[in-house]
Amino acid sequence: MAVEIQAEMVANVWQVVAQEGDDVAEGDTVLILESMKMEIPVLAEAAGVVAEVKVTEGDVVQEGDVLAVIA
Amino acid sequence: MAGKPPRESDPRNPRLRLRALLDEDGYQEVSAYDESGMLAAIGTADGAKVVAFASDPTVQGGAMGAEGCDVVVRAYDRAVAENCPIIGIYHSGGARLQEGVGSLDAVGRIFHAMILASGRVPQISVVLGPAAGGAAYGPALTDVVILGPEGRIFVTGPDVVRTVTGETVDMARLGGPEPHGRRSGVVHVIADSERDAFDKARWLAELLGTQVESRLDEVEDRPLGEILPESPRRAYDVRPLVERVLDTPGLELHPKWAPNIITALGRLGGQAVGVVANNPLRLGGCLDSLSAEKAARFVRMCDAFGVPLVVLVDVPGYLPGVGQEWDGVVRRGAKLLHAFGECVVPRVTVVTRKAYGGAYIAMNSRSLGATKVLAWPQAQVAVMGAVAAVRILHRRRLSQVPDELKEQFELELAAEHEIVAGGLPKAMELGVVDEVVSPDATRTAIAEAIREAPARRGAHDNIPL
Numbered sequence: 149m150a151v152e153i154q155a156e157m158v159a160n161v162w163q164v165v166a167q168e169g170d171d172v173a174e175g176d177t178v179l180i181l182e183s184m185k186m187e188i189p190v191l192a193e194a195a196g197v198v199a200e201v202k203v204t205e206g207d208v209v210q211e212g213d214v215l216a217v218i219a
Numbered sequence: 220m221a222g223k224p225p226r227e228s229d230p231r232n233p234r235l236r237l238r239a240l241l242d243e244d245g246y247q248e249v250s251a252y253d254e255s256g257m258l259a260a261i262g263t264a265d266g267a268k269v270v271a272f273a274s275d276p277t278v279q280g281g282a283m284g285a286e287g288c289d290v291v292v293r294a295y296d297r298a299v300a301e302n303c304p305i306i307g308i309y310h311s312g313g314a315r316l317q318e319g320v321g322s323l324d325a326v327g328r329i330f331h332a333m334i335l336a337s338g339r340v341p342q343i344s345v346v347l348g349p350a351a352g353g354a355a356y357g358p359a360l361t362d363v364v365i366l367g368p369e370g371r372i373f374v375t376g377p378d379v380v381r382t383v384t385g386e387t388v389d390m391a392r393l394g395g396p397e398p399h400g401r402r403s404g405v406v407h408v409i410a411d412s413e414r415d416a417f418d419k420a421r422w423l424a425e426l427l428g429t430q431v432e433s434r435l436d437e438v439e440d441r442p443l444g445e446i447l448p449e450s451p452r453r454a455y456d457v458r459p460l461v462e463r464v465l466d467t468p469g470l471e472l473h474p475k476w477a478p479n480i481i482t483a484l485g486r487l488g489g490q491a492v493g494v495v496a497n498n499p500l501r502l503g504g505c506l507d508s509l510s511a512e513k514a515a516r517f518v519r520m521c522d523a524f525g526v527p528l529v530v531l532v533d534v535p536g537y538l539p540g541v542g543q544e545w546d547g548v549v550r551r552g553a554k555l556l557h558a559f560g561e562c563v564v565p566r567v568t569v570v571t572r573k574a575y576g577g578a579y580i581a582m583n584s585r586s587l588g589a590t591k592v593l594a595w596p597q598a599q600v601a602v603m604g605a606v607a608a609v610r611i612l613h614r615r616r617l618s619q620v621p622d623e624l625k626e627q628f629e630l631e632l633a634a635e636h637e638i639v640a641g642g643l644p645k646a647m648e649l650g651v652v653d654e655v656v657s658p659d660a661t662r663t664a665i666a667e668a669i670r671e672a673p674a675r676r677g678a679h680d681n682i683p684l
């Protein structure tokens with residue numbers, strides 16, 4: 149089942165760590181957001197393959213935006 | 220009430236469940252095992268006295284009538300008289316329809332007994348099947364709610380929802396582990412199985428209910444500093460730190476709801492403690508309306524049962540924005556201020572990295588009466604980060620500096636500002652930080668602070684905030 153990773157808060161996309169097609173384990177860093185003057189890693193909540201990364205570095209994301217999809 | 224005997228072979232029968240919950244030795248039923256729909260027993264959990272009751276889903280789906288409710292009210296009287304924890308096992312469709320308003324009155328009397336016992340004896344609910352209506356609000360009035368894999372909590376089930384609103388939803392999505400563990404905050408602990416649910420209920424009864432002899436003077440230090448990332452800007456998961464502060468990993472309440480703050484029960488030097496910790500991995504560790512409410516209720520529960528608090532602070536502030544303001548972050552954030560301010564148990568704060576702004580005050584600051592405030596050597600205690608502060612304080616001067624020199628100038632101003640307004644030396648001079656402590660000497664420092672403080676207990680209830 150595909151799992152969407154959503155932004156929890158308004159943030160800048162600071163670094164995209166996992167690429168489409170990568171295998172990720174639960175707890176792996178998928179990308180790093182920048183908000184509240186902090187670099188906040190966004191982790192995979194389930195193991196799988198990164199099916200889609202919907203943002204690029206420098207994007208501004210809003211709360212609830214889908215950042216990536218893990219299938 | 221006479222009637223056909225309940226189905227002994229049914230795994231849902233309350234006698235089996237109560238026996239599985241309580242120690243084998245000393246198990247004693249304190250109500251008749253009949254058609255009332257409720258069974259109560261007194262016994263022990265790891266040797267400590269506990270009163271427990273279970274609804275009986277083999278009789279009218281566990282529906283609660285006057286007789287069954289009397290069983291629960293008497294069980295509450297007994298727990299208060301014995302001054303011991305009470306554990307309720309729920310699997311019930313709610314009030315008995317055929318008894319009409321009489322059953323509503325009876326369910327209301329259970330609620331009243333729970334409310335009067337609140338803060339006096341620990342109340343733990345284990346929900347193993349559907350718990351609707353009155354059977355939903357019962358657990359919600361108690362201190363901790365544990366949900367088994369088949370547990371479902373809702374005001375009204377899917378059939379009524381469909382009839383009234385046309386909305387189609389199944390029981391799991393309406394009131395199962397996913398919605399209540401992550402979205403509603405109704406459930407504190409999700410269990411993997413009925414056995415797991417009983418084990419966690421026993422553990423909680425022991426943590427909240429029994430004062431074991433502590434060995435706070437025998438606590439050993441552990442390396443804690445290595446958990447922080449090298450960059451002070453990088454967020455990290457605080458849970459390994461919480462685990463290492465405790466003797467053995469504790470029990471986290473509400474792990475998936477408002478995860479930007481951690482609330483966990485465990486032991487330090489054998490002494491039961493509650494840990495409240497900002498988790499920078501989620502929302503940068505900001506306080507927001509939900510996390511403030513979550514922590515406030517936890518602090519009040521620990522205070523009511525005499526459980527000392529350890530507060531691990533790494534907080535950039537309250538989360539800003541329209542969403543939060545409209546959500547009542549001011550009103551709900553005030554609950555955390557109030558909870559810490561009235562708290563009389565020993566409560567020790569450790570600022571690991573930063574404590575900024577209003578969130579600094581809310582996270583058990585000196586001003587709110589912290590027993591002791593410790594800080595790690597690199598910690599920042601300030602209204603805001605120094606660079607952010609000078610951007611406001613020196614806006615005009617900075618605007619006259621060419622862009623290529625701006626960053627350097629900001630850093631210079633920030634260093635100057637830190638000497639005057641921020642930094643640990645200033646905080647210690649003001650007495651808002653008592654001691655700078657090395658991360659790897661923190662466990663003993665916390666233990667000593669708790670040991671030196673008088674063991675007290677707040678005289679208040681634990682309203683479900």
